Amino acid sequence: MRGLLVELKRRRVFRVLVGYGVVSFAVLQVIEPIQHALGLSDAALKLVVVLLGVGFPVSMVLAWAFDISPAGIERTPPAGVAALRGPRLPLLLAGIGALVAAPGILWIFLRGSRPADVSLQARVEAAAPASEMRQAPSIAVLPLVNMSSDKEQEYFSDGLSEELLNLLAQVPQLRVIARTSSFSFKGKNVDVATIAKVLDVANVLEGSVRRSGNKLRVTAQLIRTADSSHLWSQTYDRELTDVFQVQDEIASAVVAALKIHLLPSQAVPSARRAGSTEAYDQYLIGMQLVRRGNYGDLPRALAALQQSVAIDPQFAPAYSALAWVQVAIGEFTGDLAQRAASHKLGMASAEKAIALDPGLAAAYMVRAWYRCNIAWDWKGGEKDVERARALDMSSLTLIDGGGAQACFLPSRLQEALAYDRQAIAADPLSVAAWHFYGGHLLLVPDGIPQARAALQHAIDISPDAAWPRFILGFLDLREGMADQALAHFRHAGPGLRETGEAMAEHTLGHPQQSEKLLEVVKASYGAGFALQIAQIYAWRGEPDRAFEWLDRAHERHDAGLMRLRYDLPFASLRTDPRFMAMVKKIGLPE
Numbered sequence: 001m002r003g004l005l006v007e008l009k010r011r012r013v014f015r016v017l018v019g020y021g022v023v024s025f026a027v028l029q030v031i032e033p034i035q036h037a038l039g040l041s042d043a044a045l046k047l048v049v050v051l052l053g054v055g056f057p058v059s060m061v062l063a064w065a066f067d068i069s070p071a072g073i074e075r076t077p078p079a080g081v082a083a084l085r086g087p088r089l090p091l092l093l094a095g096i097g098a099l100v101a102a103p104g105i106l107w108i109f110l111r112g113s114r115p116a117d118v119s120l121q122a123r124v125e126a127a128a129p130a131s132e133m134r135q136a137p138s139i140a141v142l143p144l145v146n147m148s149s150d151k152e153q154e155y156f157s158d159g160l161s162e163e164l165l166n167l168l169a170q171v172p173q174l175r176v177i178a179r180t181s182s183f184s185f186k187g188k189n190v191d192v193a194t195i196a197k198v199l200d201v202a203n204v205l206e207g208s209v210r211r212s213g214n215k216l217r218v219t220a221q222l223i224r225t226a227d228s229s230h231l232w233s234q235t236y237d238r239e240l241t242d243v244f245q246v247q248d249e250i251a252s253a254v255v256a257a258l259k260i261h262l263l264p265s266q267a268v269p270s271a272r273r274a275g276s277t278e279a280y281d282q283y284l285i286g287m288q289l290v291r292r293g294n295y296g297d298l299p300r301a302l303a304a305l306q307q308s309v310a311i312d313p314q315f316a317p318a319y320s321a322l323a324w325v326q327v328a329i330g331e332f333t334g335d336l337a338q339r340a341a342s343h344k345l346g347m348a349s350a351e352k353a354i355a356l357d358p359g360l361a362a363a364y365m366v367r368a369w370y371r372c373n374i375a376w377d378w379k380g381g382e383k384d385v386e387r388a389r390a391l392d393m394s395s396l397t398l399i400d401g402g403g404a405q406a407c408f409l410p411s412r413l414q415e416a417l418a419y420d421r422q423a424i425a426a427d428p429l430s431v432a433a434w435h436f437y438g439g440h441l442l443l444v445p446d447g448i449p450q451a452r453a454a455l456q457h458a459i460d461i462s463p464d465a466a467w468p469r470f471i472l473g474f475l476d477l478r479e480g481m482a483d484q485a486l487a488h489f490r491h492a493g494p495g496l497r498e499t500g501e502a503m504a505e506h507t508l509g510h511p512q513q514s515e516k517l518l519e520v521v522k523a524s525y526g527a528g529f530a531l532q533i534a535q536i537y538a539w540r541g542e543p544d545r546a547f548e549w550l551d552r553a554h555e556r557h558d559a560g561l562m563r564l565r566y567d568l569p570f571a572s573l574r575t576d577p578r579f580m581a582m583v584k585k586i587g588l589p590e
Contacts, residue, residue, distance in 0.1 A: 139203040139254070140177040140195065141165040143186045144218070147210040157209040158183070159284030160218070164205070164250055177201055178427030184461070196225030199428060203231070205254055214240045220250050240277060279312035287321055298332075301325050309349075316357035323349035323366045327374075331528035331559065332495060339527040339556075343374060364388040373559035376587065416440045431465045434458035438468065443566055448475065466493040473500045474568060477539075482507040495525040499532040503539040503569075514540065531560035535569035546570075547578050554585060561586050 141164055146157040162179055169176040177199050185195060192204055207220035221233035234253055236246050286304035289297040302325050308318040323346045330342025347370055353363035364384040372381035420437035427433055438454035441447040452475065458468040473488030482504045489500030502517035518536050521529055530553035537546035553561055564570065565583050573579045 137203075138175040138177065138201045139168065139205060139222075140182045140199050140201045141168065142195075142204060142206040143183050144206070144220075145208040147208045148212065150211075153211050155284050155288045156211060156281065158186075158288060159280070160209055162284075162287070168254065175201075175426070178430060181427045181429035184429045192223055192225050192228045200425075201225060211240070216240050216246070218246055218250065220254070222254055276312055279308045279315055279318065282308035282311065283315065283318045283321065286318070286325070290321060290325060298325055298329050302329065314356060316353045316360050316363065319349045319353035319356065320360055320363040320366060323347070323353060323363065327366070327370055332525060333528060334522075334524050334526045336527045336556070343370065346370065359391055361388040361391040364391070373562060374557050376557060413440060413443055417444075429461050431458045431462045431468070434461070435465065435468045435471075439471065442471075442568070451475075464491050464493065466491075466496050469493075470496045470500055474503070477504055477507060478568065495521065495529055495532070498525075499529070499536060502536045506536075506540045527556070528558070530556055531558045531564075531567075535567070538570050538573055541572070543573055543576060543578075546573060547576075547582070550582055554582065 141161055144157045144161045146154040148157075161183075165176060165179055165182065168174060181199055195201070195204060202225055204223045204225055205220060206223065207218065210217040216236075216238050218236045218238070219233070220236075222231045223229070224231050232253065234250070236249065238246050282304045286301045286308065289301035289304065302322070305318055305322040305325060308315060309322060312318070326342050326346035326349060330339040330346065333339050333342070347367065350363050350367045350370070353360055354367070357363070364387045368381045368384035368388065370381075371377040371384060375381075417437070417440050420433060420440055423430065423433035424437060434454050435458045438451045438458065441451035441454060444450070452472065455468040455472050458465050459472070469488045469492040473485040473492065476482075476488060477485035477500075485507075486501060486504045489497055489504060491497075492500055498517045498521045502514045502521065505511075505514040505517060514536075518533070521533055521536070526533065530549050534546045534549035534553060537543075537549060550564075560567070564586065570579070
C-alpha cells in the first residue's frame with residue numbers, strides 16, 4: 001500500500017484529483033443558477049453531477065498513465081514495483097476514483113429526498129389542510145398570450161387576464177388559483193398535466209389577445225386537466241371600447257361551460273370598471289410594475305397610477321393600488337418629512353378607494369397594513385382585515401396585501417399559521433405566502449428547519465425575493481456561516497442588502513467596511529429603517545447605540561417594531577432591562 005501511495009504521488013495523481021475536484025465545484029456553481037434561470041428540473045443537475053463523478057475514475061487512470069511535459073503528453077515511465085503493474089491496476093485506480101466521487105454524488109441525490117426539498121405539490125398538501133376551499137371546483141386562468149405586433153402591448157393582455165381572473169374569483173364556491181401562481185407559467189412551454197399537478201386545479205383557461213389600433217381579438221379555451229380535453233372555446237372580435245363587455249362575456253361563457261353542479265344559478269358579478277380605456281391602460285401599467293417586486297420600479301408605477309386616477313377620478317382599484325405605492329415609497333426614504341407625507345397621501349388614497357367602492361377588499365388591506373404597522377391601531381386594523389376577508393373569500397387580494405399578516409400578532413400564532421396555509425392553498429407559487437409562513441414558523445418552538453424550508457421555497461420561486469433572502473441570510477449569519485449569509489444579503493434588494501452586509505462584514509472582522517455600509521443605510525434609508533439600524537448595532541455588540549435607534553424607531557412608529565419581542569437580531573438585548581421597557585412602551589397587545 002505504501003508503494004502505491006508513493007507511486008500515486010510520483011505520477012501527480014493526487015494533484016490531478018484536486019484540480020479536477022476544483023473544476024467540478026466551479027462547474028456546479030455555474031450550472032445550478034443556469035438550471036434555475038432556465039426552469040430545468042433537478043434531473044438536469046443530477047445528470048451533470050453523475051457525468052462529473054464518472055470523470056473522477058477516468059482522470060485517475062489517465063493521470064497514472066500519462067504526464068504533461070514540455071514535449072507534450074507522454075506516457076509516464078513504468079513503476080519499479082512489480083505489484084503496481086498488471087491488468088487489475090486500472091480497476092484499482094478506477095475504484096479509488098469512484099470512492100472519491102461517491103460522497104458528492106450521494107449528497108446531491110439524497111438532498112433531493114430531504115423533507116425540505118419535496119415536490120411543490122407535497123409542500124402544498126402538507127401546508128394546506130383539507131378544506132372546502134380545496135375541494136371546490138377549481139380553475140386557473142393562465143396569462144393570455146400577446147399576439148400583437150407591438151410587444152409593449154403585453155401589459156394589456158396581462159391586464160385582461162387578471163381582470164378575467166378577478167371576475168371569476170367573485171363567484172362563490174369556485175376556487176380560482178391566484179395570479180402569482182397562474183402567471184408563473186407565462187412564457188414557458190409547460191403541458192396542462194404539469195400545470196394541473198403543480199396548482200392542484202381541475203380546469204385551465206388559456207387563450208390569446210391581438211390588438212391592432214381599435215380592433216381587439218380575444219380567443220379563449222377551457223381545458224379539463226384530467227384528460228386535456230377542450231370543454232369550450234370561443235373567439236371574440238370587438239372594438240376596443242367594448243373590452244369590458246368582452247371580459248363579461250368570456251367569464252359568463254366559462255362559468256356556463258364548467259357545468260359545475262354546485263353553481264346551478266350563480267351569475268358572474270359585475271366587474272369594477274374604469275371610465276375610460278386610457279385610465280384602464282395606465283392602471284394596468286402601474287400594476288405590472290408593482291408586481292415585479294422591485295422597489296426601483298415604484299416611481300414609474302406611481303406616475304402611471306396617478307395618471308389613471310387623474311383621467312378617471314372614480315376608478316377605485318387605481319386609488320387602492322396608488323395607496324400601496326405611496327406608503328411603500330415612504331418606507332424607503334432617508335427623509336422623515338417625505339416619509340410622513342407619503343404615508344398621509346397613501347391613507348388618503350385608501351380612504352378615497354373605500355369611499356368610491358365600499359366593497360373593494362384590496363383597499364381595506366392597504367389600510368389594515370398602515371393601521372397595524374404604522375398607526376398601531378390594532379383594533380382598527382383587525383376590523384379592516386375581517387371586512388376584507390368577508391368581501392373577498394378567494395383571498396386573492398389578501399395574499400398580496402399583507403395586511404392580515406401584519407395584524408396577526410404572535411399571540412395569535414395559530415391563527416396566523418392557519419391563514420398562511422390558506423394562502424398557500426389558494427396561491428401555491430406566491431412568494432409572499434411562503435415568506436409569511438416561514439416568518440411565522442420562526443416563532444414555533446424548534447420551527448427553524450421548517451421556516452428555512454418555507455423561505456427557501458420562496459427563493460426557489462423568485463431568487464431575488466428580498467425578505468426571504470434577508471431572513472435566511474441572518475439565520476446563516478447566526479450559525480456562523482458569514483460567507484453564505486453574504487450571498488443571501490446581496491440578493492435582498494436596496495436597504496436590506498446594506499443592512500445584512502453591515503452585520504456580516506462585522507462578523508468577518510471588517511469593521512471599517514461594516515461602518516461604511518451602516519452609514520449608507522442611515523443616509524439613504526434612515527427615515528424608515530430605524531429598526532434595521534438598531535439591528536446592526538445590536539449584532540455588533542453596541543447596546544447603547546441599539547437602544548438609541550430603537551427609541552427613534554418608536555418615535556417614528558417603525559413598522560418593524562411589531563415583531564420586536566421575537567426579532568432574532570435583538571437576542572443579545574433581551575436580558576437588558578431596557579428591552580422589556582421598550583416592549584411595554586410600544587404597547588403591543590398580548
